[in-house]
Amino acid sequence: xxxxxxxxxxxxxxxxxxxxxxxxxxxxxxxxxxxxxxxxxxxxxxxxxxxxxxxxxxxxxxxxxxxxxxxxxxxxxxxxxxxxxxxxxxxxxxxxxxxxxxxxxxxxxxxxxxxxxxxxxxxxxxxxxxxxxxxxxxxxxxxxxxxxxxxxxxxxxxxxxxxxxxxxxxxxxxxxxxxxxxxxxxxxxxxxxxxxxxxxxxxxxxxxxxxxxxxxxxxxxxxxxxxxxxxxxxxxxxxxxxxxxxxxxxxxxxxxxxxxxxxxxxxxxxxxxxxxxxxxxxxxxxxxxxxxxxxxxxxxxxxxxxxxxxxxxxxxxxxxxxxxxxxxxxxxxxxxxxxxxxxxxxxxxxxxxxxxxxxxxxxxxxxxxxxxxxxxxxxxxxxxxxxxxxxxxxxxxxxxxxxxxxxxxxxxxxxxxxxxxxxxxxxxxxxxxxxxxxxxxxxxxxxxxxxxxxxxxxxxxxxxxxxxxxxxxxxxxxxxxxxxxxxxxxxxxxxxxxxxxxxxx
Numbered sequence: 078x079x080x081x082x083x084x085x086x087x088x089x090x091x092x093x094x095x096x097x098x099x100x101x102x103x104x105x106x107x108x109x110x111x112x113x114x115x116x117x118x119x120x121x122x123x124x125x126x127x128x129x130x131x132x133x134x135x136x137x138x139x140x141x142x143x144x145x146x147x148x149x150x151x152x153x154x155x156x157x158x159x160x161x162x163x164x165x166x167x168x169x170x171x172x173x174x175x176x177x178x179x180x181x182x183x184x185x186x187x188x189x190x191x192x193x194x195x196x197x198x199x200x201x202x203x204x205x206x207x208x209x210x211x212x213x214x215x216x217x218x219x220x221x222x223x224x225x226x227x228x229x230x231x232x233x234x235x236x237x238x239x240x241x242x243x244x245x246x247x248x249x250x251x252x253x254x255x256x257x258x259x260x261x262x263x264x265x266x267x268x269x270x271x272x273x274x275x276x277x278x279x280x281x282x283x284x285x286x287x288x289x290x291x292x293x294x295x296x297x298x299x300x301x302x303x304x305x306x307x308x309x310x311x312x313x314x315x316x317x318x319x320x321x322x323x324x325x326x327x328x329x330x331x332x333x334x335x336x337x338x339x340x341x342x343x344x345x346x347x348x349x350x351x352x353x354x355x356x357x358x359x360x361x362x363x364x365x366x367x368x369x370x371x372x373x374x375x376x377x378x379x380x381x382x383x384x385x386x387x388x389x390x391x392x393x394x395x396x397x398x399x400x401x402x403x404x405x406x407x408x409x410x411x412x413x414x415x416x417x418x419x420x421x422x423x424x425x426x427x428x429x430x431x432x433x434x435x436x437x438x439x440x441x442x443x444x445x446x447x448x449x450x451x452x453x454x455x456x457x458x459x460x461x462x463x464x465x466x467x468x469x470x471x472x473x474x475x476x477x478x479x480x481x482x483x484x485x486x487x488x489x490x491x492x493x494x495x496x497x498x499x500x501x502x503x504x505x506x507x508x509x510x511x512x513x514x515x516x517x518x519x520x521x522x523x524x525x526x527x528x529x530x531x532x533x534x535x536x537x538x539x540x541x542x543x544x545x546x547x548x549x550x551x552x553x554x555x556x557x558x559x560x561x562x563x564x565x566x567x568x569x570x571x572x573x574x575x576x577x578x579x580x581x582x
Contacts (some may be wrong), residue, residue, distance in 0.1 A: 095126035096222050097145060099135040102152040102182070107206070111150060112570065114211050120222050131165035132156050140168060147225040148218060151200075163490040165198035175187050175199075176228045178221035182206050195511065262363035283317065283352040285502050287325050293350070304352060314354075321350050330371050332364050339371050391488050392439045398446060411581060412531055419527035420520075420577045424568045427523065440491035441524050444499045447477030471508045474500050491520060499524040504558045521562045526552075526568060530561075534579045545576060 100108050108129050115125055128143060132155055138148060153161035161181060168174050180202040181194060195203055201224065202217055281300030285293040293310045304312050316336065324331045324338035333337045335355040342348055364573040421438035448456055453474050457464045462470060477496025481489045497509070498521020505513030533551065535540040549569060556565040568575050
């Protein structure tokens with residue numbers, strides 16, 4: 078065999094992933110010679126890792142078990158005269174592997190005509206064993222590896238784009254800024270892992286809230302460079318600090334060597350930076366995917382901000398409307414806000430999730446909105462109401478429900494439920510529908526406790542404020558009759574927390 082030498086274009090990268098080559102031949106000598114000739118070949122700083130199979134079935138097993146085999150040297154005649162051709166068919170059709178480069182080698186060219194097998198079996202090169210000198214073996218391997226490399230880049234780009242779409246769709250559905258931020262770094266890592274093994278894709282991520290240069294708040298960190306939860310921006314590695322500061326100063330995303338710093342706005346005043354430190358330099362595919370993902374995230378953040386603006390505006394309008402009702406009925410100042418905060422705390426302690434607790438917090442200020450339909454002579458009467466007057470007063474629960482019941486807004490639907498249920502009693506003696514126990518919506522049961530507790534704690538036009546001892550005694554007496562006993566138990570077990578809430582003026 079002739080010796081051949083190639084000038085080194087790229088230095089060998091130690092521990093770099095090797096090009097994987099599968100030799101399929103029933104002659105041991107073919108394996109030995111092929112490995113001997115190619116063992117020192119380097120392509121883009123990567124050497125070759127060899128795998129051997131001596132039958133078509135063994136070749137299929139190796140291709141199933143080993144990822145990213147670049148080249149297959151495949152003999153035609155092995156256990157049968159067409160074993161190699163059958164292996165070709167299975168690789169392309171059964172394994173759905175159109176990326177691996179197949180070089181057919183035969184010592185009996187007449188048994189497998191070149192034109193026919195190239196077209197029918199989708200092989201990439203056809204060589205007679207007698208024609209494969211060292212130089213030609215080198216040439217066909219390098220050509221095959223280059224072709225495989227180009228196809229893998231296309232495949233990785235497609236995978237990356239699919240991951241960008243998947244990640245964007247996943248994040249776009251999140252309505253909480255906290256959950257949104259938690260997901261960004263993980264999705265960035267997910268996208269950058271599109272064209273790498275698990276080891277090569279390992280990286281470190283950082284999420285920061287930014288307002289001024291060098292005063293960024295570290296929200297989270299992951300990976301090899303992760304720091305403790307109570308760490309500060311100054312605890313991060315110097316190169317991480319530098320790219321984050323440069324990103325904030327430029328007000329744009331930056332890609333530098335193996336690092337990415339993404340700049341994102343949330344409204345006019347708040348900015349976030351997501352920084353990723355990869356284990357290897359970010360190649361062109363990575364950079365393009367990051368740019369696409371960043372653009373999508375900015376759109377998602379804008380939508381999230383607008384959504385939160387709508388929710389905030391709704392909440393403020395409900396609070397203001399609740400205050401209008403409160404002032405009209407001469408009730409204690411800040412009553413609706415205290416009921417909202419009390420209800421939120423009690424909902425969390427009861428075991429409702431954050432979303433439900435926040436919904437209750439936003440909707441509960443409207444619990445008495447139906448009082449807009451009660452005549453002033455009854456609503457503002459300083460003394461005790463007559464039976465007839467009280468019957469009129471009781472209608473405010475149904476009036477409040479009717480105001481909101483046709484709304485499509487989740488917030489206003491919750492307000493309707495609270496209006497209708499917060500005067501029902503656990504034993505069924507409440508109004509307007511005489512519901513009992515768990516027939517009463519949990520929002521109504523919680524708001525009832527919050528409303529009465531605050532009403533007793535503060536002076537009204539018809540009564541003085543009650544001492545806390547009397548309030549505790551009253552709730553103990555009414556547990557299981559007026560109020561849900563579990564809710565009473567929760568409040569009295571942590572009395573100081575709830576007392577602090579209702580003490581706000």
